[in-house]
Amino acid sequence: MFLSRKTRRTRRILCAVVVCSAATSLPGCSQARETSPDSGDTEITLNIGFPYLAGEDPLRGIQQAARLLSNEGLFGTNRDGHPQSRLAETWQESSDGLSWRFTLRQNAFFHDNSPVDSYAVKTSLERSLATADTAQYPGLADILSIEAPAPKEIVIRLRNRSTFLLDDLGVSVLKVRAGSAPVGTGPYVTNASTSTESVMTAFPKYYRGAPEIDRVVWKAYPAVRAAWAAMMRGEVDFLYEVGEESREFIQAETSTRIYPFLRNYVYTVALNHRRRPFEDSRVRRALNFAVDRPSIIDNAFRGHGRPASVPAWPEHWAYDRSVPSYSYDPPRALALLDGAMPRGDKTDPTLQPARIRFTCLIPENFALWERIGLLVQRNLAAIGVDMKLEALPAAQFNKRIASGDFDAVLLELIVGNTASRPFTFWYSTSSQNDWGHQNTKTDFALDQLRHAADETEYRQAFRDFQLESLEAAPAIFIALGETTRAVSRRFQVVAPPGSDIVRTIADWRLAPSTTKDSN
Secondary structure, X not given: OOOOOOOOOOOOOOOOOOEEOOOOOOOOOEEOXXXXXXXXXXXXXXEEEEEOOOOOOHHHHHHHHHHHHHOOOOEEEOOOOOEEEOOEEEEEEOOOOOEEEEEEOOOOEOOOOOEOOHHHHHHHHHHHHHHOOOOOOHHHHOEEEEEEEEOOEEEEEEOOOOOHHHHHOOOOOOEOOOOOOOEOOXXXXXXXXXXXXXXXXXXXXXXXXOOOOOEEEEEEEOOHHHHHHHHHOOOOOEEEEEOHHHHHHHHOOOOEEEEEEEEEEEEEEEEOOOOOOOOOHHHHHHHHHOXXXXXXXXXXXXXXXXXXXXXXXXXXXXXXXXXXXXXXXXHHHHHHHHHHOOOOOOOOHHHOOOOEEEEEEEEOOOHHHHHHHHHHHHHHHOOOEEEEEEEEOHHHHHHHHHHOOOOEEEEEEEOOOOOHHHHHHHOOOOOOOOOOOOOHHHHHHHHHHHOOOOHHHHHHHHHHHHXXXXXXXXXXXXXXXXXXXXXXXXXXXXXXXXXXXXXXXXXXXXXOOOOOOOO
């Protein structure tokens, strides 16, 4: 199958820091090792400072991040969208694309030390099919049946050929028992949690080998600045997120390294197509031409982002970079508005009553989102469009979106590394299509992408989706932003350039100058 590719090892970890070291760190910093009271051996730990917003449940955020270390599926996805082997070691597709045979790893175990066998995988996948919203995993919705013909063999039969199957077989394989926490297969096991901390230990029977970092401790802080202050005090070795306002300062600190990467989320003003005038694609295209994306990236992201015009991952192997994007063109925006909503007076639109007035929801206490909203508001005002911002608590914000009670909403929308994520949000009949976008040409392109028989068909369908997204302009796609993480130089970070280092923590080790045996 054209989606199959040789895979590489990826994992992640987080832990705590205890004994003071004068060697390589910030004033008062602690060293990433401690003595085990049971064996006397030196234990490597890594402490992660995890910021959260006021009003959020810090433990919920930590647990969500920690699941990246404790749970795995049959597959992962490389940054370029190719499938990456996890619990499935090999796979084979039938000539008609309706049957897939997967061989499981011989040395894969659950955290309760039971083997990852075909019965356990079949049970977990069937549970996911029964309980998950398959609109979030359209590849799973294509499954007709799951068979376990041998202890280490799974056969999945499909209703239709589906390129989304491998994309969505990243869903976690878990053992679930009533009254107990789900049991995963990843490199780390969660041992204890409090309201602000979660402790994980390395799983010695992990199929890629036990991680060198023995213990991971996630600690919650009420803001990025508080987490950075903890790093300065030596309480934290890994700052999960560096704010843009702190990036240059932290970059200059000799005891740390920063690791920026492009997130696969696009900042978007999603428009409610059920409300006038957003049902008209000419209006939506006009709003897109009115937005100065490079200026927003400079002023809101401090230059650390990439303009976006369509809801597709620009680093995907099938993404066509020759497809045009929306430029900043206010005269063209005005011409489109004149065609959709003509009016006799052609004088300066800024001196006239607004032609369009609408309210855009944003979540409270998101400073970056507010800056983006204000810049978009200024751009739209220049073409006679009045966009009012309304900030809401997170719970109300999400409730309004789910109920369709909005004109527009500013949010960070996942595009993912795969094509199944855009399908989730922009296919007409998807339950995740909260904006009411209905477009037969977009649907056709997504269907062709989903059922492509070879790489040539897939590339063409991906390009068609890009083109149809420009034409339909379902939303104002603004930019993909960078996230920056910071790590003490005591650790040797193993990760491809430009990737999220959290995903490789299980491959990290102490830097050569700081070994397990050093004093």
